Amino acid sequence: MKRRIPLLLAIVALLVIAPLLYHLVVDQNPDEMKIKDVLVTNDQTNVLVYARLSHFPPDIEKAILAGVSTTFSFKIEFYRKKKHWFDERLAQLEIIKNIKYDQAKKKFYVTSTFPQTAEAFQEFAMARLAVAEINGIPVVNMKNLSRDQDYYARIKLAWENYRLPFYAEFLRIFLSFRDFETDWQIQPFRLQT
Template identity: 75%
Template sequence: MKSKIPILLMAVLVLFLAPFLYHLVASNNSEGMKIQDVLVTNDKMNVLAYARVSRFSPDIEKAILAGVSTTFSFKIEFYRDKEFWVDERLVQLEVIKNIKYNQVKKTFFVTSTFPRTTESFQEFETARLAVAEINGVPIINIRNLNKDQNYYARIKLEWENYRLPFYAEFLRIFLSFRDFETDWHVQPFRLQK
C-alpha cells in the first residue's frame, strides 16, 4: 500500500502541473512565428491565396536539422461577410508541406500537396522558404461570388511531428491533444474586375 501512495501523488502532481507546463512550452515554441505577406486576389477563374511564415522558431529549426521529419499545414478558410448575421464559410482547405533532412546526403527533401511536388535542396534557407510559403493556391471559383459582396480569407499554420528535448519527452502525453500553431491572419477580399 505504501508504494502506491507516492505514485498516486506523482500522478496528481503531474496532472495539476500539466496545463502550466503546456503553456510554458507552447508559448516558447511558437514565439515569433506568424503569417505575413498575405495576398488574396483573383485571376480570371479563381480566388488565389499567397502567404508565408515569418520564420521558424529556433527549436523547430534544430529539430529539422537533427533529421526530424516535420509536417506543416497551411489552413485556409474563405468566408462571405454577412453584416447582421453569422459569416458564411464557403471554403475550407489545407496545403500540407513536409521537410526531412538527410544527414548523410546533406540534403533537405520537401514535399507539398500544392503544387503536388517533391523537391530537394542543399541549403536550409532555400528549403525553409519552400516549406514556409504558399503561392497562388486556388481557393474558390469566382463564378460562386458576387461583385458587390465582401469576403475574407483566414490563414494559419500548424505544425506536427514536433519533438521536445529528450528530458521533456514525457510531456508529449499532455501536449499531443493540441497542435502548435500560429494565430489566424484575416485578409479582406473583394472581387476584382
C-alpha cells in the first residue's frame, strides 16, 4: 500500500504538468501560424470583423514559391451569450482565399470568395498580405442585436496546401505537406453607441 501512494502521486503530477508543458512548447513555436489582431466592431448597418494571419511558415512560403496552389479558409462565427444555456450562434461564414504562383509569368494570383475578387501581384509580400488579412467582413445585421446583450465572434484559419486528383487522395498520408488549422480566437463584442 505504501508503494502505491508515491506511484499514484507521480501519475497525478504527470497528468497535471504534461498539459502545461505542452502549451508552453506549442505557444513558443515560431513557425506556428496564428490569427491575430482580431477586431469586431460595427458600422450603422453590420457587425464587421477584421483579422490577420501572423505569418506564413517557411514551408508554406516554399510551397507557394514552388507553384503549389494553396487555399486558406477563414471561418467566422458570431454568438449571443446566454446565461444558463448554450450560446446562440447568429452567423457562420467562411471566406476562402487561394494563392498560386505562376513561375513563367512571375506573378502571384490571389482569389477570394468575399469580396469576390481575383487579383495578380508582382511581389510576394503584396500577395501574402491579400491572402493573410480579412478587412471589414460583415457578419450580422445590427437589426438582429440588442444593446443589453453580450456577444462574441470567433475566428480560425484552416489551410490546405495542395489538391490531388480524386484517385490519388490516399497518397496525402505519405506526403510531408499536411492540412492545418489554427485555434479559435475569440473576441467579445458589445454594441457601440
